Amino acid sequence: MPTAARPARVDAVRNRALLLAAAEAEFAERGLDVSIADIARRAGVAKGTVFRHFATKDALVAAVAGDRLARLVAVARSLADAPDSGAALREFLSATAEILQHQGLTFLRTVSECDPVVAEIHDRLLASAGVLVDRARRDGLVRPDVTGADVLLLTCATVHTVGALSEPGSDLWRRYLTIVVDGLRPEGASPLPRPAPERLRPSPLPQGAS
Amino acid sequence: MPTAARPARVDAVRNRALLLAAAEAEFAERGLDVSIADIARRAGVAKGTVFRHFATKDALVAAVAGDRLARLVAVARSLADAPDSGAALREFLSATAEILQHQGLTFLRTVSECDPVVAEIHDRLLASAGVLVDRARRDGLVRPDVTGADVLLLTCATVHTVGALSEPGSDLWRRYLTIVVDGLRPEGASPLPRPAPERLRPSPLPQGAS
DNA sequence: GTCGAAAATGACCGGGCGGTCAACTTGCTA
DNA sequence: TAGCAAGTTGACCGCCCGGTCATTTTCGAC
Numbered sequence: 001m002p003t004a005a006r007p008a009r010v011d012a013v014r015n016r017a018l019l020l021a022a023a024e025a026e027f028a029e030r031g032l033d034v035s036i037a038d039i040a041r042r043a044g045v046a047k048g049t050v051f052r053h054f055a056t057k058d059a060l061v062a063a064v065a066g067d068r069l070a071r072l073v074a075v076a077r078s079l080a081d082a083p084d085s086g087a088a089l090r091e092f093l094s095a096t097a098e099i100l101q102h103q104g105l106t107f108l109r110t111v112s113e114c115d116p117v118v119a120e121i122h123d124r125l126l127a128s129a130g131v132l133v134d135r136a137r138r139d140g141l142v143r144p145d146v147t148g149a150d151v152l153l154l155t156c157a158t159v160h161t162v163g164a165l166s167e168p169g170s171d172l173w174r175r176y177l178t179i180v181v182d183g184l185r186p187e188g189a190s191p192l193p194r195p196a197p198e199r200l201r202p203s204p205l206p207q208g209a210s
Numbered sequence: 211m212p213t214a215a216r217p218a219r220v221d222a223v224r225n226r227a228l229l230l231a232a233a234e235a236e237f238a239e240r241g242l243d244v245s246i247a248d249i250a251r252r253a254g255v256a257k258g259t260v261f262r263h264f265a266t267k268d269a270l271v272a273a274v275a276g277d278r279l280a281r282l283v284a285v286a287r288s289l290a291d292a293p294d295s296g297a298a299l300r301e302f303l304s305a306t307a308e309i310l311q312h313q314g315l316t317f318l319r320t321v322s323e324c325d326p327v328v329a330e331i332h333d334r335l336l337a338s339a340g341v342l343v344d345r346a347r348r349d350g351l352v353r354p355d356v357t358g359a360d361v362l363l364l365t366c367a368t369v370h371t372v373g374a375l376s377e378p379g380s381d382l383w384r385r386y387l388t389i390v391v392d393g394l395r396p397e398g399a400s401p402l403p404r405p406a407p408e409r410l411r412p413s414p415l416p417q418g419a420s
Numbered sequence: 421g422t423c424g425a426a427a428a429t430g431a432c433c434g435g436g437c438g439g440t441c442a443a444c445t446t447g448c449t450a
Numbered sequence: 451t452a453g454c455a456a457g458t459t460g461a462c463c464g465c466c467c468g469g470t471c472a473t474t475t476t477c478g479a480c
Contacts, residue, residue, distance in 0.1 A: 002455090008426095009476085009477055010478095011426095011427070012426075012477095035466075036468065037468095045429090046429045046430060048427095048428065048429055052427065052428075055469095056468080056469080057467095057469090059478080060352065068458065074454085152384055153386065154368070154389065156371060157367045157372065157386070160370075160371060161363065161366060161371070162363065165363070165410060171403075171404065175360075175402050175405055175406070176363065178402050179364065179394065182393040184389065184393075188392075189392055192389070194382050194385040197375070197376065197384075219448075220448095220456095221447070221458085225458085245437060246437080246438065247437085254456075256459045256460060257438095258439090258440080258441085258458065258459055259458055259459075262456095262457070262458075267437095267439090301441085403453060421480105423480095424479095425466095425476105425478095426476085427474105431451105431467105432470080433459105433469085433470075434469095435466105435468095436466095437465085437467095438463105438464100438465090438466105439462105440461105441460100442460085442461100444457105444459075445458070447457085448453105448460085449454095449455105450451100450452090450453095
């Protein structure tokens with residue numbers, strides 16, 4: 001949103017897109033510890049160009065994470081009035097698993113607290129997930145004591161860990177997501193020992209992302 | 211197990227124990243990325259002493275992880291013939307969550323593949339968990355299609371992610387472990403889409419631990 | 421084609437890391 | 451108590467990382 005500024009050069013736009021794609025791929029394949037130099041090489045630009053577009057490495061991570069979260073919000077909203085509320089919730093969780101891949105909450109953890117834009121998308125995602133869970137609960141398909149934050153956290157936990165332990169292309173996470181979803185059903189549910197968290201962000205913000 | 215070697219000096223034994231304790235605490239509080247210098251400072255020794263006891267940082271991580279896994283194996287074995295097989299399984303999973311804290315599989319991931327000793331303890335843990343799961347399944351308390359590796363993986367995933375997102379002392383993981391355990395019950399279980407993995411170790415070994 | 425500004429470049433910097441080693445200290449044995 | 455091997459120390463090394471900046475290249479308006 002430039003305030004009536006110059007229209008931005010085409011090579012700059014192209015390089016920014018290349019960088020985002022390269023960073024997303026590198027983060028997904030090798031984790032957040034990949035060096036800026038590797039990302040630049042993959043994008044076919046020099047290292048300095050990275051810092052022209054993203055002031056710091058954290059900002060780059062935030063941009064990638066924001067992209068993914070925004071995609072997830074779009075999925076959740078498109079499912080908000082699907083006929084079968086249970087199928088809608090399952091589909092949303094599958095999309096969460098696929099989009100976040102095995103990075104999952106590592107992204108959010110290192111990012112959401114610092115970057116207000118990402119934090120806001122994050123809040124929108126929580127709200128949208130809450131809508132899906134509320135509908136499924138009203139239809140008696142989900143136990144009364146779980147929230148949108150709960151299902152997001154469980155999904156991220158599962159896909160993140162499984163992804164770290166299996167081959168990149170594997171969909172082993174589907175196995176565990178099935179078990180988790182079975183645990184969300186209301187029939188014979190055990191009482192939950194602790195209240196649900198109201199957000200997924202960490203409180204103490206542990207360290208920088210580098 | 212020294213082959214009739216000298217009995218080892220007392221200060222060396224003491225420092226080794228101090229180092230293991232310091233490393234365990236640092237890893238638990240700040241993750242595997244803590245520097246060797248920080249661990250040495252916490253243990254009250256010089257950096258060089260660390261490398262006298264552990265040839266490399268990975269070896270130190272392996273030693274700590276091996277300790278924890280061995281503790282877990284002991285718990286599993288002590289529960290192997292408890293009267294209530296369902297309670298035994300739940301107790302084992304709680305112990306897993308508590309002992310691995312929020313490090314969980316990050317440990318195993320960076321270690322088991324490389325270090326044969328840890329890998330062997332790891333296999334023993336899988337076997338012991340399998341015994342507990344088999345008993346609970348025979349008693350009709352667990353769905354027929356889950357294995358010891360499954361429940362370990364789900365538990366580690368949950369406790370790892372939750373631990374990363376809540377205060378250190380929190381036991382919010384109990385909430386999610388309850389949901390997961392509910393998903394393990396046989397009543398109305400959905401068919402699982404993928405076969406269980408036979409081990410928890412990653413296949414491609416992604417990177418060193420540093 | 422000209423030209424100025426925006427963008428790209430890559431050599432460079434400071435710092436922190438894992439790991440090494442020669443010099444020094446300490447616990448054990450005789 | 452003498453002596454020596456085992457253990458400890460901390461300065462040091464090379465490496466790689468995130469980030470900077472003077473220089474060069476490229477875009478696009480006229």
